[in-house]
Amino acid sequence: MPQWIPVCRIDDIDEEDVIGFQHDGSDYAIYRSPDGEFFATDGHCTHEKTLLCDGLVMDSIIECPKHNGRFDYTTGKALAAPVIVGLATYPVKVEAGTVYLDTDPAS
């Protein structure tokens, strides 16, 4: 069963931006793309344990605030050094203006 966890209201994230979200001891990064879609990945960069929610979002790319490693947050793919390992991504849905995150998509 998906574990849909309410994260925030849609207006809590600017377009083309990211916020951090903690649940059950884990960090997630929740993105709103320039065209208003929502996405979620692991909260930490795979290079060092830097929180991605302080990073810059441009188009579909999140940059680590520390070393500028880049990921496509819509797929989790690692795009630029120094990162080589991609980010785990998580399903997101919007219902009645609330953003929900599925923290356990494998089950």
Added chain:
Amino acid sequence: MNGMVIVGAGQCGTRAALTLREAGWTGPITLVGAEDLAPYERPPLSKTALTATDPPGPAAIRDPAGLAAAGIEFLPGVAAVDIDRDAHRLRLADGRDLTYHRLLLTTGATPRRLPLATEAADAVHYVRTHADALALRQRLHPGARIAVVGGGFLGLELAASAVARGCLVTVIEATPHLMGRVVPAPIATIVAARHRHAGVGLRCATTVTELERQDNTLRLTLSDGDTITCDTVVAGVGAVPDTTLADKAGLAIDNGIRVDSRLITDDPDILAAGDCSCFPHPLYGDRRIRLEAWRNAEDQGAAAARTVLGADEPFTAVPWFWSDQYELTLQITGLPHAATTEVVRHRRDRVDIRFGLGPDGRLLTASAIGPGNSVAKDIRLAEKLIARRATPDPAALADPSVNLKTQYR
């Protein structure tokens, strides 16, 4: 032999080797490292390598298996001693010769030594290698009195790390202000206040004139006449580019190995990059600069690789630096001393972003300090604006309700 040889297995040389392979270099790549360890990141040496509860291993850029998987022959623990430019041959300290098609020098920099002509000078710690960090770490026990000579990024990070280990710390800085050469005064003031709050003694505008051993302690005499007794002295007073190999080979030296905008030395088959290279920067009137910085090492390593692969593009990356001290991170992009006008954005979270503009209104630099990575987005956007030679509206820069992205689009 159609091989690429890289001297120096730090951030820059390793990034060059990896980029060469990723971007399609099919010939051999040999990476020569003077240290025994596989390539590792140096930024943690003044921070987590000292503060982590258990002594950490080096933060590998790639482990030996990863290098092998990329087809990079890694030769650790051996220095390069001579270049025969006519024969395209590099001589190693163990007598081996490597023939190169192109040679990249990423020899880095070595800590500047304190000018002390005493036997006790041997007791001064310097931090450049993982082994250096572990040696200092052993001295950082609770209550230990640590004198840090040098109030720049490195010295202040060492001070903050020593505080985290419960040490009693004094910082001795020769100039009147901390980080005086590179950081706007208001940011230096925040940093000084944070160190004082942590109990660090700041002694600015004074230098160490004498160092003596007294039983198990060290006694420093300062130029203002004071003396400081401590258990350990560590110095972070800048670094000297390692140009010995290049100099011996007759390459031009000019505050580092002199390279053109493509990072090529005055020998077309030899490039130099990273801390050891002095290059012209097109964003700053082709002024020659040399940067000792993690990001520059990354960027120039990748750029040198692209040059070797035939790209004809000048190196234009905007300088970027950071420093972590306590819970604060300072970030600087661009070259602060080029600016003539300052615009300050007072953010609602009480963090100030300081922009520096040139006489033509062009953004040349931005800097800020704040908790965690809270300044990263604004500084990164500023960097992008600097890169495209933007002349952003000063009123928009100053207004915290205006997203800086509006100036980028």
